[in-house]
Structure formats: C-alpha cells, structure tokens
Amino acid sequence: MNLKKLLLLPLYVILAVVLAVASLAIFPYVFTNIYKFPDIKPFTGNEWYNPYADTSGEWFKSNFHAHSKAWGGLTNGTLSPNQLDSVYLSLGYDFIGISNYHLISKSARTSSESFIPIYEHGLNILKRHQHPLGAKEVVNFDYPLFQSLHHKQDIIERLRPTTRLLAINHPEFLNSYDPDDFKYLSNYTHIEILNHYRTSLKHWDVALSAGYPAFGYGNDDSHDQTKTDETGRFWTMVRATSNLSDLFLDALRKGNTIAVKGDRGVVDNELRYLKIVNDTLRLKLSTISDSIVVIGNNGERLSSLANSDSLLFSLTKLKAYVRIEVYNPKTSMFLNPVIRTEGILPTYKPVKNAAFSFLVRIVGITLYAAFLLWILRYVKKIYRYYRNRSVIKIV
C-alpha cells in the first residue's frame, strides 16, 4: 500500500460510517404517511366544560417525567430508579413517574396498583419527544432527522393505539414543534407546558385558540436528581380519591390537574374549587395569592386580581376558553381551561390519505434504492482502489 492510500484510509472509513448512519437515518422516511388534517373549529356552545367540576378526593403532588440511569448509561440519567424515587419521596411527592427513553421503568417501592407505565418517545436529533402515559408497549419507530407536520402527526398516530394518554413534551425546546403546528395536530391529549428546559404556554394557547381541547401538565424532566435546579421545580397536582393509577389517568384525562412551577416541591397554595354558576366562574384558593390572572384566546390577559384567595369572573362575553394562572410567593399555578362546548368536548383525528401516502412511499423507496445503489458503487470503487496492490513506499 502506498503512502497516499494509507493516508486516505481513515477518510474512507469515516465516510463509510457516515454513509451507513445516513442510510439508517433516512430509511424510516420510506414509511411516511400523508394526512388530511381535521378542520379544527374554535370552541363554541352554550355550556362550559369545567375540568375541576369533580371536587371529591385530594391533591396529589406528581412528577411524570424524570430520567434514571438506563441503557447501561448510554442515555442521560444519573441515579437508579430506586435512588430517583427516594429523592422525590424526600421532597414529599405522592406520585413519582420514571420516564426513560424508550424504556418503561419502575422503582421497587411503587406498587403495581399505583404504577403508570410511562416512557419518553423520540429517536431524533431535534428533541421532538412524546410522552405515552399508561403505555401498553414501547414504539421504537421515529423519523430521526427532519419532521414535517405529516411526520409529527404520523408519530402521534403510531403511538396513540398503544397508550391511554399521549402528551407532546416540551414543544418549545429546540423549537421542536412550532406553535402553529398546534393549529393542525390532533389525537394527542396533553402538552407538557412546564419543563425545566422550557415552558411552552404559547403552544398551548395556539392549540386552545384553534379549538383543540389539550390539557397542560408540568414535569421536572430531571436527569440528575441530585441537582436542585432541575428537581422539585415543576410538577402536576392531580386531584383523585386515591393514588390508584386508573384514577390518576382519569383525572389527567379530565384535566382535573394543575401544572405548578416552584422550588424543592414546596406547595404554598391549593385550589379549593373552581365552579361555573350562571356563566360566572367562581374560584377559591386555600390561601391568599399574590395575584390571580385570567387568560383568554391567544394567551390574552383578560383580568388580574392582587392579594386575594378568590375570584368571580363573568364568562358571558367570552367565546371560547378561559384559563387561570395563580401567582404565589413560592409557586406559580397554571390551571386547565374551562371550555365552551355544545355538551361534550370536541374530538379530532386526522384521516390518512392512503393514495397520496402510497405515492410518497413509491417515490421514497425508489429514491432510497437509488441512494443505496450509489453507495454500493462507491464502496466497490474504493474496494477496487485498495485491491490494486502496489509497493508500500516508506518515506
């Protein structure tokens, strides 16, 4: 082997690795589906959906998103599931959900009755992550590189039959989801509005303003539970009659939960009730807050009240939805919206455009096959170059 060949060898090896990774990363795009997005309409009707109508039970402090050490340390997680559980237990959490990447984990302490199978879905470079809650299985399919709105919807469609609830995680993080995506996406149930990487209230208000009934929830998304800046910072208060997983999932489904931002898991205020009587929203807290803010369509601030533990707010002139934010000395509470309805909350699902999906797949398979052939020809060329023996020149 001459010197030139020897020097070029590492370059060819790197190129071979890049091409192998690229061909693997591109492969899932062959399975792209194309959708007709539903015509989501702004909330309307003479009735109000109130997620807090059921006042039975108590509030359980819960975190549904925390990573433990997993996959032999390959993914970002520091403590074992049992150590993670101990940290949150010491911070007074009632429900401690472990959600590793593509892996359902459980601490030894958690009983099977109160265990909710959760994992974080996402094998892509731009942090487009989803959160199956009550998962029956792990779906390992993803589009690793770019994702159009159709790819984002397709992931939801692939996950949805395998899980009771499905959240879109931290959409603001790395702009993984554009706020406008939420005018079109459907068939998910929650948006992770609070997360220690990013808050995503804008995305939530876009979904709600479009007329999609998504509920918000908050989680630490901690990766190292010894760090106080990412542990005990964001959580979800769940109102249920006991900590049985079925009741928790039902409370989440109904929106009888509150996303909270705070520190060390300290709770300094609680919702006593939120009622709607004769088109007036009546809210009562356990203690006086710094301020209670009323938010309407497109995140517009409609009203605010300082130093109060209660609020009366007329809904007569409001068309679509109203949500409340409560600011306390140590916590900020983000309540789920009350929504105008014609009796029940609307549901939306996209329709797969089978003919167009088939066409896209045929084109995709053809392009992919051409790409593989190009790689094969290139590899053959290099192989021939190295098989053509010549004397090694030593300088």
Ligand SMILES: [Zn+2]
């Ligand atoms: Zn994530």
